[in-house]
Structures are given as structure tokens and as C-alpha cells.
Amino acid sequence: MSRSLKKGPYVDERILKKISNRAAGDNSRIKTWSRSCTVTPEMVGITFEIHNGKIFVPVFITEDMVGHKFGEFAPTRTFFRHGGKMQKEQELAAKQKEIDTAKAIKADSVKKK
Secondary structure (H helix, E strand, C coil): CCCHHHHHCCCCCCCCCCCCHHCCCCCCCCEEHHHHEEECCCHHCCCEEEECCEEEEEECCCCHHCCEEEHHHHHHHHHCCCCHHHHHHHHHHHHHHHHHHHHHHHHHHHHHH
């Protein structure tokens, strides 16, 4: 659910202070734990390190990101794969196909010699 229009977007004051204190041409990254902070136009072109609960994820802010929250660009969960019998069969088929192509390449190189 979005924030009330009369309140305006939530922007962490500490982040605004860090942005205003930056020197022109400063390429240093700004670390933040404030995942609920909204991206504003003043932040475009700055690299932020957003904490995802374990590490800081570097995120370069572009114009397309304005209006979104920091947390949207630093996922907290890592997707490995869906499980099940069907997934294992697909992985085995892909592995077998890779082996077959490697054998074919090796056979072609032997024939050329």
C-alpha cells in the first residue's frame, strides 16, 4: 500500500544529508540500511549500498528508479531453483546435452588433424 499523498514520499533525513554534503564528482558509495526510503531525483547518478540483511548490495540509481523504494533493488531472499522430479529430469537432460556437444567438438577436432 502506498503512502498518503498529503504526507508525501518517505525519504530518510540522514540520506538527504549525505547527498547534500557530497562534493561534486565524488564517486564514493553511500551505505544505507533504510530499505523503505523512496528514491528521489536528487539521488540519480549516485551509487548506494543497500543492506539486504546479510550484505550490502551496490545499486546505481537511474532515472527509471525514481519513485521506487530502495528495498526493491536489493532482494533479501536468494532463489536457487524449484525442486521436484521434473526439475531433476530437466537438469540431467541439460547436463547430457552439454556432454554430447563437448564430445562432438572433440571428435571434430580429431578429424581435422
